[in-house]
Amino acid sequence: MNKQKIYTTFSFFKGAAALSALCVLALLLMESLGYPGFLLPGLAxxxxxxxVLGFRIVQLIYKLQLDRVHDTNQVESMQWIYQQFQPKVAFPPMRVIAGSPDFFKVIVEHCIQLQPKVIVEAGSGVSSVVISEWLRSVNSEARHYALDHLEKYARETARKVENLNSEVLFAPLKSYSLNGSxxxxxxxxxxxxxxxIDLLIxxxxxxxxxKEAxxxxxxxxxxxxxxxxxIILDDTNRPDEQATIQKWKAAYNLKEQYLFTEKGTTILYR
Ligand SMILES: C[S@@+](CC[C@H](N)C(=O)[O-])C[C@H]1O[C@@H](n2cnc3c(N)ncnc32)[C@H](O)[C@@H]1O
Known part of the structure; x- marks a missing residue:
């Protein structure tokens, strides 16, 4: 929700106030002209x-404040990432459908802590470029594979991934029968x-x-x-991902740690 939307809502609020004042005058006029019974239901x-409108405005203000916190976190996360290593390629556009910087920060933190030898990503994109550049910066011999079901995005990501230890694999969606479904x-x-695999993203x-893709x-x-x-799972602010986590925890006895990122990121481990 952007500021424009808030201003539009406030303008709507002013318009609604003016219209309501006219309605109250009309109701009072009707009452004085001998048409009773409209005033109280009208006012109600x-x-x-x-x-309802006030509630919506409070919701929008809350969303705007949360957006500001997230915006600041994205800047701070990128600063932190650039302090860890100097990428040789420009990162593709971040956020919206692509991952957000605070998610990449979580990935780089885990790369540094875990020193993974094998990294697999489901869903290639900016994260793949970040990982590939981090591996290059530390001369890691780790193998890194990023799956993408769309050839267009697999190719786009592959163009940005210059580290020979990183591979973007075009992996079209396939049907599987799991747990009877x-x-x-x-x-x-x-x-x-x-x-x-030491790190699965x-x-x-x-x-x-x-559902529960x-x-x-x-x-x-x-x-x-x-x-x-x-295991690092993104988008865990969504009910589908939350349901998935509960199913995985029950089936595989995993522990979870939720991290406050723009889209919600959850770390799972044994
Ligand atoms: C959530 S994105 C993956 C994001 C990736 N991990 C990153 O950090 O950018 C999931 C999939 O969306 C697709 N995708 C990427 N960019 C897209 C775009 N601009 N429009 C539509 N789909 C896109 C790709 O197939 C990608 O694998």
Missing amino acids: LISLGFV DWKWYDISGLANVED IDGPPEDIQ RFPALPLLLEKLSDKAV
């Missing part, structure tokens, strides 16, 4: 309208020889693919995780 209706998820045949596929990630990749593996 107008009051209700103002309560049909699911669509990335074709993981490109990971056939990949074992001992799940930021795809997009939610419109199916990211659920198949663990049933399909759990066997490939190393003992110290950490």
Whole structure:
């Protein structure tokens, strides 16, 4: 929600106040001309309208304040990332459908702490470029694979990923039968020889693919995780991802840590 929307709502509020004043005058006039019975229901209706509008304005102000906090966090996160390493390529546009800087900060923090030997990403994009550039900056020999179900975005990301240890794999969605239900998820045949994943980052596929679109990630990749593996799931402010976390925790006995990022990020580990 942007500031423009707030100003528009305030203008609407002023318009509503003027219209309501006219309505009250009309109701009073009707009352004085001998048409009783309209004044009280009319006033009640107008009051209700103002309560609803006031509630909406409070909601918008709260959203605007939260946006300011997140905006500041994105700037601080990028500053922190640039202090850790100097990227050689320009990062693609961030936020909206792409990941946000505070999510990339969480990824880089875990790369530094864990020193992963194998990194797999579900959903390529800016995060893939960030990881690839971090690996290059520390001369890491770790292997990094990023899956993307759309050839266009797989190619776009691959163009930005210059580190030979990073690979963007075009992995179209495939049908899987898991727990007796049909699911669509990335074709993981490109990971056939990949074992001992230390860091699994799940930021795809997009939610419109199916309900709880990211659920198949663990049933399909759990066997490939190393003992110290950490899973980073983004977009966990959404009910679908929250439901997915509960299912994974129940099935695989995982611990979780929620991080306050723009889209909500959850860390899962054994
Ligand atoms: C949430 S995005 C993945 C974001 C990625 N981890 C990043 O940090 O940018 C999930 C998928 O959306 C698709 N995608 C990326 N950019 C897009 C765009 N501008 N419009 C539509 N889909 C996009 C790609 O297929 C991507 O794998």
